[in-house]
Amino acid sequence: MKLDHIGIVVKDLEEAKNYYKNHYDFDDCSSIIDETTQNVKIIFIKVGFPELPVIEIIQPINEKSPIYNFLKKTGGGLHHMAYEVENLDKSISHFKNLKSITIGDIYSSAGHEGRRVIWFYTIFNEMIELIEQKKSKCLICGHSDFNDLIYFDKYPLYIGVLPPKLYEKVKNFPLKICQCKKCNHIQQMDRLSNEYKDILYKNKYSELLSSVPTPSKTGIGKSECEKCFDFFKKCNLPHGNVLEIGCYDGYFLSLIKIDGYNVQGIDPNPISKIAAEKYNIHIIKDFFSEKYFNKNTFDIIILRNILEHIDDLHNFIDDVNNILKPEGHIIIEVPNISFLLKKGALGCFFHQHSSYFSIDVLIYFLSKHSLKYVNSYEEYAIYLCVKKIKDEEKQKIYIKNKNIEIKHYFLEYKKIKNDLIKILKKEDNIAIFGAGGHTTGLVHMLDNNITNKIKYVYDNNVLKQCNYIANIPVMIRSPEFIKKDNPNILIISSYIYQSIILKQIKKMKIDGLKIVTIYPTVKIYE
Numbered sequence: 001m002k003l004d005h006i007g008i009v010v011k012d013l014e015e016a017k018n019y020y021k022n023h024y025d026f027d028d029c030s031s032i033i034d035e036t037t038q039n040v041k042i043i044f045i046k047v048g049f050p051e052l053p054v055i056e057i058i059q060p061i062n063e064k065s066p067i068y069n070f071l072k073k074t075g076g077g078l079h080h081m082a083y084e085v086e087n088l089d090k091s092i093s094h095f096k097n098l099k100s101i102t103i104g105d106i107y108s109s110a111g112h113e114g115r116r117v118i119w120f121y122t123i124f125n126e127m128i129e130l131i132e133q134k135k136s137k138c139l140i141c142g143h144s145d146f147n148d149l150i151y152f153d154k155y156p157l158y159i160g161v162l163p164p165k166l167y168e169k170v171k172n173f174p175l176k177i178c179q180c181k182k183c184n185h186i187q188q189m190d191r192l193s194n195e196y197k198d199i200l201y202k203n204k205y206s207e208l209l210s211s212v213p214t215p216s217k218t219g220i221g222k223s224e225c226e227k228c229f230d231f232f233k234k235c236n237l238p239h240g241n242v243l244e245i246g247c248y249d250g251y252f253l254s255l256i257k258i259d260g261y262n263v264q265g266i267d268p269n270p271i272s273k274i275a276a277e278k279y280n281i282h283i284i285k286d287f288f289s290e291k292y293f294n295k296n297t298f299d300i301i302i303l304r305n306i307l308e309h310i311d312d313l314h315n316f317i318d319d320v321n322n323i324l325k326p327e328g329h330i331i332i333e334v335p336n337i338s339f340l341l342k343k344g345a346l347g348c349f350f351h352q353h354s355s356y357f358s359i360d361v362l363i364y365f366l367s368k369h370s371l372k373y374v375n376s377y378e379e380y381a382i383y384l385c386v387k388k389i390k391d392e393e394k395q396k397i398y399i400k401n402k403n404i405e406i407k408h409y410f411l412e413y414k415k416i417k418n419d420l421i422k423i424l425k426k427e428d429n430i431a432i433f434g435a436g437g438h439t440t441g442l443v444h445m446l447d448n449n450i451t452n453k454i455k456y457v458y459d460n461n462v463l464k465q466c467n468y469i470a471n472i473p474v475m476i477r478s479p480e481f482i483k484k485d486n487p488n489i490l491i492i493s494s495y496i497y498q499s500i501i502l503k504q505i506k507k508m509k510i511d512g513l514k515i516v517t518i519y520p521t522v523k524i525y526e
Contacts, residue, residue, distance in 0.1 A: 001091070004131055005044065007056045007080040009067050013043055016057045020045050026055070033111045039065035042111050056082070056111070066104070080119075082129035088116050091130050095120050103127075136189045138180035139313050139355055140365050146178035149186065150349060150410075152444060156470035157192070159350045159437035161459075167468040177349050177356070183364065186337055186356040188349075191311060215251040216274050218461050224381075224496070225252045228304060228333050231383040232256065235375050237329050240299030245288045245320070246306040250275020253302075257281065261300070266292065290319040297323050304333040307362075308353045317369045324388050330371065332384040334362065339380055341409035343495070343519060346416070347441025357382060380496065417445050419522035424450045424489070427514075431487035433501050434494040435459035435476045439469050442493050456485050460504075482510060489514040489524075 010016040013032060020026040028046040035042055039062055045055045058079065060068040070079060085091040088106070096102070103119040109131070116132040135144050154172035162170055176189040215221040229252065239260050244253050247265025253275060257263045265275055266284040275281045284292050301324055310316045324330065337356035340348045349356070359382050363373055371386040372393070424430060424446070430453045432439055443451055454472055458479045459465060465476050482490070482505070490513060492501045498517055502525075505515055515525040 001086075002084045003053045004082045004084040005054045005056045006078070007058055007082060007129065009058050009060075009071050009074075009076045009079045011059065011071065011076060013041055013057055013059045016059075017043060017045070020055070020057075034061075035110050037107045037109075038067075040067060044111070080127040080129050082131055084131050084133050086133045088118065088130060088132040092118060095122070095128075095130070099123050100128075136178075138183060138185055139187050139311065140185040140361060141180060141183040143180050143182035145181045146189070147181060149177045149179055151176045155351065155444060156440060157351055158470055159347070159352065159440040161435050161464045161467040161476060162470055163467050167470075167473075170470050172471075173351065175349065175351060183361060184358070185361045185365075186358075188351070188354050191354055192351055214249050214271060214274070214463065216249040216254075216278055218463065220461055220497075222251065225255065228252065228331075228381075228383060229255045231375075231377050231385075232331055233259070234377075235329070235331070235385045237300055237385075240325075241297060242300045242302065243293070243298045243323070244302035244304065246304065246309075247272060247275055247281075247283065247302075250279045250281050250283070252304060253281050254279040256302075288316075288319070290322050293323040295322055296325045299325055299328050301328070301330050303330060305335070307332065308334050308355045308357065311354050313355070313365065314369070317366070317371075321369055321371070321388060326388060326390075328388050329374065330366075330386050330388075332362070332382070332386070334382050334384075336378055336380060336382045339378065343412065346413075346445060346493075346495075346518070347436070347438035350437055350440065359384070413445075416518060416522055420446065420491070420516070420518075421450065423516060423522070423524060424453070424491075427489045428453055429486075429488040430454045431456035431458065431482070431485065431490040432493050433458045433479065433490055433505065434492060434497070435461070435464045435467075435469055436494065438495060439472075439493040442491070443469065443472055456481075456487055458482060458490075460501075479504065479508075482513070483508060486510075487513065489516060491516045492518070495519055 017029055026045050026047050030044040033042050039060060041059045041061060043057050045057060047055060058067060060071055062068070067079065100120040100122045103121055106116050106118045108114045109117040112131050113134065115134060118130050120128050120130065122128060136146070137144050152175040155175035157171050157173060158166070173192060174190070177186065178189050179186045215225055240262065242256055242261045242263045244263070244265045247253055247267045248269060249271050250265060253263045253265055257279065264282040265272065266286065266288050268285060268287050272283050272285055276283045301320055307313065320330065334357045335348065336359070337348070338358045359376060359378055362382060362384060366386050370389050370391050372389045374385040374387050376385070377383040430450070432442070432454060435457055439457070451472065454474060457469055457472060457474050457476045458481070459476050460479060465478055467476050468474070469476070490505065492498050492515065494501060498519055502515065502517060517523050
């Protein structure tokens with residue numbers, strides 16, 4: 001049960017809206033909603049961050065409105081508190097048992113996206129409104145029956161590093177991951193609003209806030225781009241017009257450009273200016289929208305690490321299809337949840353990712369949109385090439401693998417956690433090498449007694465140095481300081497770069513330093 005909004009009755013909506021705007025600086029208002037079942041007009045005013053309840057301003061339309069007499073007697077003011085409930089029927093029974101009186105019947109509220117609503121008058125003379133919680137649906141098949149997988153009561157909005165200005169302001173939100181019982185898709189539930197996505201992707205600190213390195217500036221991440229480029233070349237696609245959605249710094253597009261393709265990109269991230277300045281690539285600095293492009297414009301569209309961020313997958317891929325030429329191709333790269341689950345990889349669940357794809361689910365989803373499988377390659381990521389076909393050529397695709405290794409993942413996760421705790425509880429001067437999303441996952445796996453003993457965090461990326469990891473009050477330093485800092489033990493917090501970092505530290509030849517690697521099993525080097 002969660003406080004959703006506070007209801008205030010007024011004589012004039014516009015007058016009330018201007019009052020809150022001029023005197024409280026609350027100017028984020030909804031449009032006017034006609035709640036005909038109650039004979040009222042309402043607007044909602046946001047008062048701060050999305051997790052806070054909103055103010056509902058209500059004006060009766062006529063004398064038939066249930067709030068008309070309230071306005072006539074009192075002149076208006078605080079009218080009710082509204083709560084969102086998971087199960088409306090159970091909540092009704094609960095409040096009836098508390099001797100609360102129902103006011104009217106259940107109805108579908110226009111102000112709450114058609115969700116069921118009922119009113120009560122409690123024994124404490126409160127007027128309350130109960131609103132049924134919006135049911136989450138599978139982003140792939142629309143089914144609403146899920147298995148719970150993992151839940152964090154508090155997980156930071158930002159994974160990876162934070163500049164000093166933002167470290168104190170970082171917010172934590174619940175993070176819940178579930179699996180659809182029908183199609184097997186794994187997704188985040190109760191996802192954060194688009195307001196937070198704007199903060200994440202348009203913020204001037206976004207290069208730091210992302211766990212993805214900048215290949216053009218640091219060289220880190222080049223090998224991952226080149227791996228996808230190798231797959232691209234193996235697909236042997238004809239030359240033509242190429243669009244990359246979410247092009248980041250443009251490094252991947254630069255490889256395709258050299259190979260003779262006509263390229264452009266779209267990305268709201270400020271770091272996309274590198275693509276224009278360094279590689280002379282035309283960039284649109286915004287979220288993807290088909291309004292920027294003509295129909296049937298592109299021969300190839302690149303979606304690298306994009307689909308996992310999208311909430312409305314079906315509309316998004318339809319828009320992509322509209323600007324793709326007939327028989328055009330889409331190259332897709334997404335994290336491979338099957339691979340990550342098998343390895344027990346930390347930090348693979350976080351707020352930015354709405355979906356966690358296996359290759360079977362991904363092919364099944366794309367087949368629904370007249371996109372036919374051409375080629376694929378799997379390891380840490382899924383690399384997939386699909387071709388646009390006519391609707392009448394569509395084939396029905398079934399999910400082959402109904403048993404993604406969920407249980408195996410949690411066994412591996414638990415083993416990693418127990419092994420690390422066993423090693424680290426004896427240590428007092430702990431260091432971590434790696435300042436990315438993996439470290440956020442690592443820190444939230446360990447208990448406070450251990451995280452409080454983390455004294456140093458190191459990273460090769462100079463842009464990350466002198467910044468912070470969420471919930472670790474330790475400034476990130478260059479690895480050059482390891483010898484001087486003299487930690488007792490150093491954990492390599494990376495899956496992709498673990499072997500590279502291990503070689504780097506061993507070359508330093510630091511006497512007495514114990515090095516811990518996590519994959520494939522926790523191992524200590526002394």
